[in-house]
Amino acid sequence: MELFIPGGEIPLPPAPKPVSRYSSSPSYSAPVNPGVVVPSGTFINPLSNCPGYVYIRGYAPWHGGVDLAKPGGCWINAAGNGRVIRAGWGYAGEGFHVVIDHGGGIWTRYYHGTRQFGVSTGDSVSAGQSILYMGCTGYCTGTHLHFEVVLNGVRVNPEAYVRVR
Numbered sequence: 001m002e003l004f005i006p007g008g009e010i011p012l013p014p015a016p017k018p019v020s021r022y023s024s025s026p027s028y029s030a031p032v033n034p035g036v037v038v039p040s041g042t043f044i045n046p047l048s049n050c051p052g053y054v055y056i057r058g059y060a061p062w063h064g065g066v067d068l069a070k071p072g073g074c075w076i077n078a079a080g081n082g083r084v085i086r087a088g089w090g091y092a093g094e095g096f097h098v099v100i101d102h103g104g105g106i107w108t109r110y111y112h113g114t115r116q117f118g119v120s121t122g123d124s125v126s127a128g129q130s131i132l133y134m135g136c137t138g139y140c141t142g143t144h145l146h147f148e149v150v151l152n153g154v155r156v157n158p159e160a161y162v163r164v165r
């Protein structure tokens with residue numbers, strides 16, 4: 001039943017507070033480890049089996065991983081023990097790529113491979129196992145591996161956890 005009150009006025013609810021996922025700081029601040037402990041020895045170099053590769057680009061605010069290149073490519077190995085949660089094509093520039101879940105909120109990602117995969121989604125992998133052949137698919141201008149370490153969804157500097165140069 002509706003009630004009509006002549007001259008009546010319903011107060012407006014207060015405006016919701018804006019929600020931001022970002023810091024109010026206007027300047028960029030590098031992502032910090034979101035509380036994930038990475039035990040030492042968790043990772044090995046993903047190019048342990050690729051002598052002669054070249055470190056071409058490091059981690060930066062605009063670049064969430066490290067780039068390691070070798071003309072002609074080579075096999076990329078799993079940086080640690082875990083489970084493959086993605087082995088396929090990525091539509092956001094990844095090209096053919098692999099994502100490994102190492103447990104505890106720790107992932108590694110390997111981008112721009114050829115279509116030669118050593119693993120499939122769902123496989124368990126051991127550190128050092130060949131997972132993907134380096135290529136230049138997706139957003140890529142020269143054959144290289146783009147390698148990321150992701151902690152609870154945050155891309156961090158891989159060089160804080162594994163020696164690649």
Ligand SMILES: [Zn+2]
Nearest residue numbers: 065066067146
């Ligand atoms: Zn890169």
